[in-house]
Amino acid sequence: MKQLSTKVTSNGHGQDSSYFLGWEEYEKNPYDEIKNPNGMIQMGLAENQLCFDLIESWLAKNPDAASLKRKGQSIFKELALFQDYHGMPEFKKAMAEFMEEIRGNRVTFDPKKIVLAAGSTSANETLMFCLAEPGDAFLLPTPYYPGFDRDLKWRTGAEIVPIHCSSSNGFQITESALQQAYQQAHKLGLKVKGVLVTNPSNPLGTALTRRELNLLVDFITSKNIHLISDEIYSGTMFGFEQFISVMDVLKDKKLENTEVSKRVHVVYSLSKDLGLPGFRVGAIYSNDDMIVSAATKMSSFGLVSSQTQYLLSALLSDKKFTSQYLEENQKRLKSRQKRLVSGLESAGITCLRSNAGLFCWVDMRHLLDTNTFEAELDLWKKIVYNVKLNISPGSSCHCTEPGWFRVCFANMSEDTLDLALKRLKTFVESTDCGRMISRSSHERLKSLRKKTVSNWVFRVSWSDRVPDER
Amino acid sequence: MGILSRKATCNTHGQDSSYFLGWEEYEKNPYDEVKNPDGIIQMGLAENQLSFDLIESWLAKNPEAANFEREGQSIFRELALFQDYHGLPSFKNAMADFMSENRGNRVSFDPKKLVLTAGATSANETLMFCLADPGDAFLLPTPYYPGFDRDLKWRTGVEIVPIQCTSANGFRITKSALEEAYKQAQKLNLKVKGVLITNPSNPLGTTTTRTELNRLLDFVSRKNIHLISDEIYSGTVFTSTGFISVLEVLKEKKLENTDVSKRVHIVYSLSKDLGLPGFRVGVIYSNDDIVVAAATKMSSFGLISSQTQYLLSALLSDKNFTKNYLKENQIRLKNRHDKLVSGLEAVGIECLKSNAGLFCWVDMRHLLRSNTFEAEIELWKKIVYEVKLNISPGSSCHCNEPGWFRVCFANMSEETLKVALIRLKMFVDGPSSTTRSQSEHQRLKTLTKMKVSNWVLRLSFQDREPEER
Numbered sequence: 001m002k003q004l005s006t007k008v009t010s011n012g013h014g015q016d017s018s019y020f021l022g023w024e025e026y027e028k029n030p031y032d033e034i035k036n037p038n039g040m041i042q043m044g045l046a047e048n049q050l051c052f053d054l055i056e057s058w059l060a061k062n063p064d065a066a067s068l069k070r071k072g073q074s075i076f077k078e079l080a081l082f083q084d085y086h087g088m089p090e091f092k093k094a095m096a097e098f099m100e101e102i103r104g105n106r107v108t109f110d111p112k113k114i115v116l117a118a119g120s121t122s123a124n125e126t127l128m129f130c131l132a133e134p135g136d137a138f139l140l141p142t143p144y145y146p147g148f149d150r151d152l153k154w155r156t157g158a159e160i161v162p163i164h165c166s167s168s169n170g171f172q173i174t175e176s177a178l179q180q181a182y183q184q185a186h187k188l189g190l191k192v193k194g195v196l197v198t199n200p201s202n203p204l205g206t207a208l209t210r211r212e213l214n215l216l217v218d219f220i221t222s223k224n225i226h227l228i229s230d231e232i233y234s235g236t237m238f239g240f241e242q243f244i245s246v247m248d249v250l251k252d253k254k255l256e257n258t259e260v261s262k263r264v265h266v267v268y269s270l271s272k273d274l275g276l277p278g279f280r281v282g283a284i285y286s287n288d289d290m291i292v293s294a295a296t297k298m299s300s301f302g303l304v305s306s307q308t309q310y311l312l313s314a315l316l317s318d319k320k321f322t323s324q325y326l327e328e329n330q331k332r333l334k335s336r337q338k339r340l341v342s343g344l345e346s347a348g349i350t351c352l353r354s355n356a357g358l359f360c361w362v363d364m365r366h367l368l369d370t371n372t373f374e375a376e377l378d379l380w381k382k383i384v385y386n387v388k389l390n391i392s393p394g395s396s397c398h399c400t401e402p403g404w405f406r407v408c409f410a411n412m413s414e415d416t417l418d419l420a421l422k423r424l425k426t427f428v429e430s431t432d433c434g435r436m437i438s439r440s441s442h443e444r445l446k447s448l449r450k451k452t453v454s455n456w457v458f459r460v461s462w463s464d465r466v467p468d469e470r
Numbered sequence: 471m472g473i474l475s476r477k478a479t480c481n482t483h484g485q486d487s488s489y490f491l492g493w494e495e496y497e498k499n500p501y502d503e504v505k506n507p508d509g510i511i512q513m514g515l516a517e518n519q520l521s522f523d524l525i526e527s528w529l530a531k532n533p534e535a536a537n538f539e540r541e542g543q544s545i546f547r548e549l550a551l552f553q554d555y556h557g558l559p560s561f562k563n564a565m566a567d568f569m570s571e572n573r574g575n576r577v578s579f580d581p582k583k584l585v586l587t588a589g590a591t592s593a594n595e596t597l598m599f600c601l602a603d604p605g606d607a608f609l610l611p612t613p614y615y616p617g618f619d620r621d622l623k624w625r626t627g628v629e630i631v632p633i634q635c636t637s638a639n640g641f642r643i644t645k646s647a648l649e650e651a652y653k654q655a656q657k658l659n660l661k662v663k664g665v666l667i668t669n670p671s672n673p674l675g676t677t678t679t680r681t682e683l684n685r686l687l688d689f690v691s692r693k694n695i696h697l698i699s700d701e702i703y704s705g706t707v708f709t710s711t712g713f714i715s716v717l718e719v720l721k722e723k724k725l726e727n728t729d730v731s732k733r734v735h736i737v738y739s740l741s742k743d744l745g746l747p748g749f750r751v752g753v754i755y756s757n758d759d760i761v762v763a764a765a766t767k768m769s770s771f772g773l774i775s776s777q778t779q780y781l782l783s784a785l786l787s788d789k790n791f792t793k794n795y796l797k798e799n800q801i802r803l804k805n806r807h808d809k810l811v812s813g814l815e816a817v818g819i820e821c822l823k824s825n826a827g828l829f830c831w832v833d834m835r836h837l838l839r840s841n842t843f844e845a846e847i848e849l850w851k852k853i854v855y856e857v858k859l860n861i862s863p864g865s866s867c868h869c870n871e872p873g874w875f876r877v878c879f880a881n882m883s884e885e886t887l888k889v890a891l892i893r894l895k896m897f898v899d900g901p902s903s904t905t906r907s908q909s910e911h912q913r914l915k916t917l918t919k920m921k922v923s924n925w926v927l928r929l930s931f932q933d934r935e936p937e938e939r
Contacts, residue, residue, distance in 0.1 A: 278552040278776030294478035302772035306748030
């Protein structure tokens, strides 16, 4: 008789993908400025290490929060016993207000509709358990975060059907792509329960446009399905545009308190904005009482440590801190992103124009030997093993076009970033030399022109244009 | 089309049971010595509130642990970024050592076989996901912790088939009960994947005997199934006879490194021994590498906050602290247990003789109007609403005999316990409609039956051969 479950013996955890293999290579030979200057530089980890000093300085000024005290009195016992899955009221209130602040206080979040979870990994899985039966499907725009294959599918039995997005329109979600994905699900005999978007997007680093959000809300209305908006990167928006949450759109369309609004759920976490992935703080926000109730009970399987809830409720309740943090975080992210983008440009590499996130979506199509995923993996291996940079190949994010890579910029020092860029430039220059010799002039010109045109089309027509329907 | 999943809309979370309803009543009218002296006293919460001072004093002497410091240096960033599902090495080492210490260092735990989870709730569910497919079954001895209905079944689709235990032999697990449960599962067309026991037992408060453990190992050996031993109360054993872990028995039977040993898994947590349920610290220990690997990946869905891992690795690495804590905790639990037992005896109420846990398994069969679960619920309601004590009725623990209740003793002050006992005394001594309405014959019969069972229990508790029934 089979000893272990099917979940264990199959590969549903998805961790054989290159996304994770690159990490393993890094672990074997990690870069260290002093101890291992020739080691691999980790550019595959979407961490925000830019603003720890702000939190550390707050901690130094507010020692009670970490030492389990309130106004000098020990509340250790109270915290040690607090396991109420409704969560600490002060913490939920502080989270709700922080989420509002990130959205310019244009929308409100009711703390009673927040469900805490041990990270958004837990939040996303819990939502799947609440919304889908095994065999049901959620539509996700590609490219998407590789972890979703595990988080949404592994133990829940739910399926993911991709909404194909392409570089021809800056990877924006189109109506036809949505419809196509829906039909594809049907062809596969799968019941579609909803759409899940990450806004701002991982790995694209772009916030969804108002147009796309409207499209999505209309789509789920007409199909009578759910919309999950994972807004884990909402506090990393650094472009001059404001972050538009799906909640903004519901409000603008006067859909609050309607049936549709009950099918829109937001996921959040402090892992990216505040750079605290170790503390395991995630949240589900839903207007549907039944979901809030079921998810609350399910949160028993992944509650946030009361020690951590207390610390962060103190931190986030300090409005001076949050307002200063959000502003400074934005500045530093913007500056760092610019550094990466210009460094890449000087190596003849362009990125998708981005306004959020902790990474850039980098176009290395011109460095591929052929327009295939095999060539992408070949290039990736060269970059990992020869250039010694761990970056994430687009195929691991289910991108439909070979040649795109996600490169993180917020998880290292400026010096390390500069070194990484130097290594990359050296590599590209050596490759270009090689390629120029092996390819005919005609082909090279053709390919250069094509690249120039696409980027020009991007740059001019990015923000408020009508995306081509393809 | 159903908008929400069946899991979201069904009742398998089990939270409509009386176990939880009693809590709700308490929430509406909680006892407070000063502000609400007539409120409901919570005796349904298995918390250990007896030894916080020991931890608080350690914290006062070791402020670094809570302040993200190591040897005077801030390690805030390191902790803030630490989300490795393999867990903080220093914490796993400390946990492995602590678990060993809890077992008198008679067995050792390899930190590499430990998987950290957000509480035993998460650990148990994760083990189900690893060992069973939807529709498979695990056998559990009754009575058992009501939360298992949710933790083991809800999202996993796994079924629980009870191993019926009775007061006739002190609720010991017998060979025939095991076989019967297995047959019952087959009748229900369920593939049995293993047995799950809680040792020490919740709600019984008794440690599993060596005989039972041998019996269980033989059983899972023969049937080629798993054995999960939830040892969450291992540090609450307060008699010198002590706690025997299934790992010890494996060692004694020279079964270490065999196939059987790969099918034995331990679950642990700091919620009961250390009284830290809010910190969400649970553990799976398995000799099967595949299970460890899978459970480790699954722990992504419920990792322990690195802030908490660091604090507790410092606490548990302090051997002076752990040694003193385990000893003192044991003394205080015994003391409190004895107070409850003698207080109950004084009003003619017996308990199952216990040597562990944070509660007693109390025999109130003689107070039932009839030997039925309806009568049990009736009595329970009286105790909740009239006596104003929230205790847990045996039926919520799937006990197959009406009249047993789990009463907690470690989650309140000594004074509060006294108040509770006084109220109970008033209830029992006072004019009882139950006693009046029963015929003299029936009452004597009940009393005699009760005396014999308890006498049998008392004499034959420790190392006897339990009757096979």
